[in-house]
Amino acid sequence: MRPFLIAPSILSADFARLGAEVDAVLAAGADVIHFDVMDNHYVPNLTIGPMICKALRDYGVTADIDVHLMVEPVDEMIVSFAKAGASMISFHPEASRHVDRSIQLITDSGCKPGLVLNPATSLDCLDYTLHKLHHILLMSVNPGFGGQAFIPETLDKLQIVKKMVQACGRDIRIEIDGGVKVDNIRAIAEAGADMFVAGSAIFNQPDYRQVIDAMRAELAN
Ligand code: DX5
Numbered sequence: 001m002r003p004f005l006i007a008p009s010i011l012s013a014d015f016a017r018l019g020a021e022v023d024a025v026l027a028a029g030a031d032v033i034h035f036d037v038m039d040n041h042y043v044p045n046l047t048i049g050p051m052i053c054k055a056l057r058d059y060g061v062t063a064d065i066d067v068h069l070m071v072e073p074v075d076e077m078i079v080s081f082a083k084a085g086a087s088m089i090s091f092h093p094e095a096s097r098h099v100d101r102s103i104q105l106i107t108d109s110g111c112k113p114g115l116v117l118n119p120a121t122s123l124d125c126l127d128y129t130l131h132k133l134h135h136i137l138l139m140s141v142n143p144g145f146g147g148q149a150f151i152p153e154t155l156d157k158l159q160i161v162k163k164m165v166q167a168c169g170r171d172i173r174i175e176i177d178g179g180v181k182v183d184n185i186r187a188i189a190e191a192g193a194d195m196f197v198a199g200s201a202i203f204n205q206p207d208y209r210q211v212i213d214a215m216r217a218e219l220a221n
């Protein structure tokens with residue numbers, strides 16, 4: 001397994017040219033495509049749904065698609081995204097009435113399950129779920145928008161989650177989402193993350209490869 005995964009968030013891509021944008025970022029060295037789903041209910045913004053995920057698959061995208069559900073309720077969207085070709089699906093536990101059932105639904109649908117924790121969400125929800133998860137997504141901004149600043153307290157939280165994962169003894173990915181840039185990715189990795197979502201840092205630059213290479217160089221140091 002590749003130690004560090006870089007997952008560009010297409011939230012900051014040019015949606016009028018989405019297929020070409022995904023091709024470009026994968027050609028530039030991205031590992032996974034991060035797909036932000038917002039419903040103007042759980043979060044105050046509205047983005048893209050399963051039809052767009054399926055459209056990317058039909059267009060020919062074979063890379064893993066990491067669906068981050070910022071919707072409430074979650075279960076119907078889990079099923080729809082699994083059918084649409086999602087690889088990983090994560091949801092916010094407070095948006096599901098039955099968290100364990102939703103995790104099981106992701107697994108049963110053939111996808112890799114994850115839980116997403118907001119900056120102020122406690123880690124308690126991992127107590128009885130951690131061993132069932134493929135990934136934990138720690139939000140380092142409040143969900144809803146790209147281009148926000150990294151919340152530094154997340155570094156302490158990452159260290160705690162890393163210890164929990166080590167104690168659990170399973171190979172669970174620790175993903176970080178929000179405000180990830182070339183100049184902070186190394187500190188984030190040192191705190192325990194091994195999968196990095198980056199939207200504006202990549203798509204707001206003309207040369208995606210230059211940014212991804214710079215991130216990998218930081219991670220290699
Ligand atoms: C925020 C989304 C993030 C966001 C990251 O709710 O979950 O994936 O797009 O964007 P940047 O990297 O610009 O903070």
Ligand code: ZN
Pocket residue numbers: 009034035036068177197
């Ligand atoms: Zn996200």
